[in-house]
Amino acid sequence: MKRKELKGWNGCPVRYAAGIFADKWCFVILRDVLLHGKRYYGEFQSSEEGISSNILAARLTHLEAEGMLTRHTDRRKKSRVFYLPTAKARALLPAFLEMMVWSTVHDSNTEAPPSFAAAFRDDPKGTVAWYEAEIDRVNATLT
Amino acid sequence: MKRKELKGWNGCPVRYAAGIFADKWCFVILRDVLLHGKRYYGEFQSSEEGISSNILAARLTHLEAEGMLTRHTDRRKKSRVFYLPTAKARALLPAFLEMMVWSTVHDSNTEAPPSFAAAFRDDPKGTVAWYEAEIDRVNATLT
DNA sequence: AATATTCACTTGCAAAATAAAAGTGAAAGG
DNA sequence: CCTTTCACTTTTATTTTGCAAGTGAATATT
Numbered sequence: 001m002k003r004k005e006l007k008g009w010n011g012c013p014v015r016y017a018a019g020i021f022a023d024k025w026c027f028v029i030l031r032d033v034l035l036h037g038k039r040y041y042g043e044f045q046s047s048e049e050g051i052s053s054n055i056l057a058a059r060l061t062h063l064e065a066e067g068m069l070t071r072h073t074d075r076r077k078k079s080r081v082f083y084l085p086t087a088k089a090r091a092l093l094p095a096f097l098e099m100m101v102w103s104t105v106h107d108s109n110t111e112a113p114p115s116f117a118a119a120f121r122d123d124p125k126g127t128v129a130w131y132e133a134e135i136d137r138v139n140a141t142l143t
Numbered sequence: 144m145k146r147k148e149l150k151g152w153n154g155c156p157v158r159y160a161a162g163i164f165a166d167k168w169c170f171v172i173l174r175d176v177l178l179h180g181k182r183y184y185g186e187f188q189s190s191e192e193g194i195s196s197n198i199l200a201a202r203l204t205h206l207e208a209e210g211m212l213t214r215h216t217d218r219r220k221k222s223r224v225f226y227l228p229t230a231k232a233r234a235l236l237p238a239f240l241e242m243m244v245w246s247t248v249h250d251s252n253t254e255a256p257p258s259f260a261a262a263f264r265d266d267p268k269g270t271v272a273w274y275e276a277e278i279d280r281v282n283a284t285l286t
Numbered sequence: 287a288a289t290a291t292t293c294a295c296t297t298g299c300a301a302a303a304t305a306a307a308a309g310t311g312a313a314a315g316g
Numbered sequence: 317c318c319t320t321t322c323a324c325t326t327t328t329a330t331t332t333t334g335c336a337a338g339t340g341a342a343t344a345t346t
Contacts, residue, residue: 012254013242013246013250013253013255014173014174014178016253017170017245017246023165024161024165024166026165027160027161028158028161053295054335055333057296077293079341080342081293091248091249092242094241094244095245096157098241099156099157099238100156100160101156102234103157104156106234107155107159111155112156184324193305195306196323196324197306197324197325198303200324201303220313220321220322221313222314222321222322223313223323224322224323
């Protein structure tokens with residue numbers, strides 16, 4: 001890995017990521033869909049951060065346009081709508097988990113149990129796999 | 144790792160991270176300071192994304208307040224100011240590198256060389272160490 | 287069948303944040 | 317001195333956000 005490689009690319013992977021999810025509400029929505037099993041519009045709305053309805057709608061549209069979520073209507077109750085994380089969104093899990101480990105270390109008021117950072121450090125791939133399995137489990141109840 | 148652990152903490156590590164850097168301009172500034180060796184106000188200002196001067200000042204103040212940067216005046220030329228990334232900021236490297244790998248996979252126009260994702264997957268710790276060393280090298284020219 | 291309720295959004299408006307451009311003031315150079 | 321550099325500020329126009337109140341389709345209730 002030589003110097004040249006560092007110089008060659010002027011910041012774009014970070015800028016690409018920034019354009020898709022570098023926003024408080026996108027962070028919260030992605031957390032809810034990837035880590036908290038939330039799928040329905042109303043579930044996102046009721047997260048404790050209290051996102052406004054218009055902003056939530058705008059962000060869901062944005063994330064759908066960026067290929068992070070797919071929108072579906074519940075087949076037994078057409079007035080209900082749910083959003084599923086795409087493979088692209090799920091592929092963010094490693095980055096999110098790293099961020100979360102960082103938060104647990106640097107936020108003195110973290111609510112994450114110490115076991116989380118330990119488990120991730122111990123077996124990052126296994127931890128990602130566990131969250132992936134949870135996502136599949138939740139999805140299975142909807143399709 | 145049981146179900147209970149997932150349920151216990153309602154989203155806070157992500158929210159903490161969101162409060163500190165979930166913003167386009169914070170992403171860019173952190174990229175520049177962690178990955179591109181930028182330290183001076185004028186260097187941040189001249190990044191190709193074109194951040195406005197008032198916004199840049201606001202973000203630098205914010206990142207300093209959050210313990211991500213420290214502000215210093217150049218001792219040989221007092222009109223020059225530079226910002227150094229703290230250990231807290233540097234500890235974000237793994238998360239940033241994971242994000243960048245994600246971008247190289249999902250952005251068809253990525254400017255990152257394929258060797259980057261390969262190198263990171265091959266030896267994540269070594270890759271982080273390499274960037275840490277670059278940060279130290281740049282810092283050494285300033286202190 | 288008529289009415290109420292749930293649900294996923296929209297709308298309207300005030301307040302806050304942002305962008306662009308010009309300005310300021312200290313410090314260094316000539 | 318006089319000019320330039322540098323790190324911000326200020327100003328003003330525009331955009332985005334947040335809140336509260338709708339809206340309309342689909343279900344549940346009477």
